[in-house]
Amino acid sequence: xxxxxxxxxxxAAEEAPIVANADVVKARQMVRALAQQARLSLVDQTKLVTAxxxxxxxxxxxxxxxxxxxxxxxxxxxxxxxxxxxxEGPGIPDLDLAxxxxxxxxxxxxxxxxGARRLADEFELVSEPGKGTHVVVVKWAR
Amino acid sequence: xxxxxxxxxxxLLADGQDDFVARWIRTVTSSLAGRLTPAEVQQDLTELYxxxxxxxxxxxxxxxxxxxxxxxxxxxxxxxxxxxxGFSPTETASSLFALxxxxxxxxxxxxxxxxxxxxCRVLDDLGLYTVEVHAKxxxxxxxxxxxxxxxLSTPVVxxxxxxVGVPLVGTLDSARTxxxxxxxxxxxxxxxxxxxxxxxxxVPSVDTQVAQHLLxxxxxxxxxxxxxxxxxxxxxxxxxIVALGIEFGxxxxxxxxADALRHALHRIEQNGxxxxxxxxx
Amino acid sequence: MTDRVPILKIGDVLLVSIQVDLEDQxxxxxxxxxxxxxxxxxxxxxxxxxxxxxxxxxxxGRMLATIAAISRVLGAxxxxxxxxxxVAMTLVELGLSLGGVRTALNLEQGIGALRRTRDQxxxxx
Numbered sequence: 001x002x003x004x005x006x007x008x009x010x011x012a013a014e015e016a017p018i019v020a021n022a023d024v025v026k027a028r029q030m031v032r033a034l035a036q037q038a039r040l041s042l043v044d045q046t047k048l049v050t051a052x053x054x055x056x057x058x059x060x061x062x063x064x065x066x067x068x069x070x071x072x073x074x075x076x077x078x079x080x081x082x083x084x085x086x087x088e089g090p091g092i093p094d095l096d097l098a099x100x101x102x103x104x105x106x107x108x109x110x111x112x113x114x115g116a117r118r119l120a121d122e123f124e125l126v127s128e129p130g131k132g133t134h135v136v137v138v139k140w141a142r
Numbered sequence: 143x144x145x146x147x148x149x150x151x152x153x154l155l156a157d158g159q160d161d162f163v164a165r166w167i168r169t170v171t172s173s174l175a176g177r178l179t180p181a182e183v184q185q186d187l188t189e190l191y192x193x194x195x196x197x198x199x200x201x202x203x204x205x206x207x208x209x210x211x212x213x214x215x216x217x218x219x220x221x222x223x224x225x226x227x228g229f230s231p232t233e234t235a236s237s238l239f240a241l242x243x244x245x246x247x248x249x250x251x252x253x254x255x256x257x258x259x260x261x262c263r264v265l266d267d268l269g270l271y272t273v274e275v276h277a278k279x280x281x282x283x284x285x286x287x288x289x290x291x292x293x294l295s296t297p298v299v300x301x302x303x304x305x306v307g308v309p310l311v312g313t314l315d316s317a318r319t320x321x322x323x324x325x326x327x328x329x330x331x332x333x334x335x336x337x338x339x340x341x342x343x344x345v346p347s348v349d350t351q352v353a354q355h356l357l358x359x360x361x362x363x364x365x366x367x368x369x370x371x372x373x374x375x376x377x378x379x380x381x382x383i384v385a386l387g388i389e390f391g392x393x394x395x396x397x398x399x400a401d402a403l404r405h406a407l408h409r410i411e412q413n414g415x416x417x418x419x420x421x422x423x
Numbered sequence: 424m425t426d427r428v429p430i431l432k433i434g435d436v437l438l439v440s441i442q443v444d445l446e447d448q449x450x451x452x453x454x455x456x457x458x459x460x461x462x463x464x465x466x467x468x469x470x471x472x473x474x475x476x477x478x479x480x481x482x483x484g485r486m487l488a489t490i491a492a493i494s495r496v497l498g499a500x501x502x503x504x505x506x507x508x509x510v511a512m513t514l515v516e517l518g519l520s521l522g523g524v525r526t527a528l529n530l531e532q533g534i535g536a537l538r539r540t541r542d543q544x545x546x547x548x
Contacts, residue, residue, distance in 0.1 A: 331528065331529075334528065358515045361515050362511040362512050364526065367527035
């Protein structure tokens with residue numbers, strides 16, 4: 001679901017494990033710092049950090065832990081922040097269902113994936129049963 | 143390009159520096175007809191000439207190369223400043239090309255046409271570079287102005303103690319909604335306002351998307367603890383809203399800003415003017 | 424053992440001021456602690472100040488709604504105060520509207536709203 005033109009350049013990449021509750025908090029703080037560095041507006045920072053929080057919790061709760069990779073990206077003169085989460089968990093059998101509001105297989109309000117998609121400018125989800133889940137969000141500075 | 147040609151050009155440029163720069167400044171100053179002071183022109187061109195000399199000394203004529211880094215950054219600044227001051231890209235490039243005329247006599251009269259042609263190519267490349275920078279600078283100015291316009295077109299005004307209002311004029315897209323929402327919500331905090339009125343008298347049409355934006359604004363205000371009323375719903379718009387089946391839910395809507403203000407005042411009175419009311423999200 | 428969010432008692436109101444980025448476990452603990460304190464103190468109102476929170480995600484959002492529902496069952500009214508504009512805009516986009524949770528701009532208005540509710544009896548809902 002990548003849109004726009006030109007190649008994407010990446011910088012300031014950082015990685016962190018998501019294996020405990022404290023890692024979700026740390027992930028939020030890391031994403032916040034990077035979003036500030038990329039000069040996202042306060043509202044956009046808040047949206048990205050919230051999306052990252054939802055996805056980090058998903059990685060921990062449903063994926064059984066995994067890791068986060070984030071970086072500053074630029075394409076065609078625009079700057080943004082890309083955050084990716086990967087786990088080796090059971091995967092999602094029905095992606096369409098998982099992206100439906102209110103659908104939840106665990107605790108939470110079932111807004112994790114669908115909410116993160118609405119909060120981000122770009123959203124990519126790859127998952128297969130037994131092969132884990134990889135989800136990417138990008139927020140561009142206006 | 144032979145080594146001695148290059149050496150000849152360099153020594154000519156170095157030896158005649160003071161004379162060439164002075165003539166260059168004169169030519170440019172007169173062509174700009176007093177819109178820049180000779181002192182400004184002198185500063186720009188002297189620096190540029192020096193940087194050009196340094197770049198050529200490194201024996202590279204590729205203007206995109208590393209040797210020309212300093213020249214390019216000087217030209218970038220010059221071109222940006224000129225763009226902001228309202229000069230045309232032609233005028234900026236011509237300033238650079240004026241150096242050709244200055245050197246023409248010295249080089250051509252010495253019969254050194256090859257060197258002259260080579261030097262001209264370098265200047266042509268740099269001239270094109272200033273045009274590129276100019277276009278980019280203009281684009282930046284335009285987008286900055288568009289942003290300012292966005293800010294300007296959405297004033298949040300205090301209507302009464304505890305009541306703020308936004309008169310919306312023009313079309314409402316998602317970028318604009320975000321700006322309006324942000325300003326409105328911030329003003330709730332700043333003014334300690336428990337009521338907000340969004341007046342859409344100046345909004346030409348309301349479709350499902352615009353209605354969606356308005357709804358989001360109202361819900362966000364509620365979550366912060368304020369009541370939000372939509373006013374200025376003209377008869378045609380009311381008809382469209384009904385025809386499209388847009389649900390405004392439990393959101394208060396009023397025909398005019400005056401009605402909305404009366405409603406808000408009444409609500410504040412109901413809840414005791416001193417304390418104000420917490421909304422029910 | 425993780426940190427716990429302190430719950431203060433002022434008259435018949437319990438005040439919870441969330442000052443740090445909450446771990447999920449702290450959120451669950453707070454929900455439990457608060458229910459217990461309402462019963463122990465017989466408080467009539469709960470004010471949760473989230474003005475220091477830079478984000479509220481669906482997990483914290485659900486906690487706020489749950490606390491409001493639990494305290495209502497226990498006879499106390501909950502008001503959430505101090506939500507930042509950026510947080511409100513994000514929650515709307517996330518699809519969360521905190522239905523059933525009373526909100527106020529700040530602590531003063533939150534306590535004022537509780538006092539009125541007590542004087543007038545619960546407002547119809």
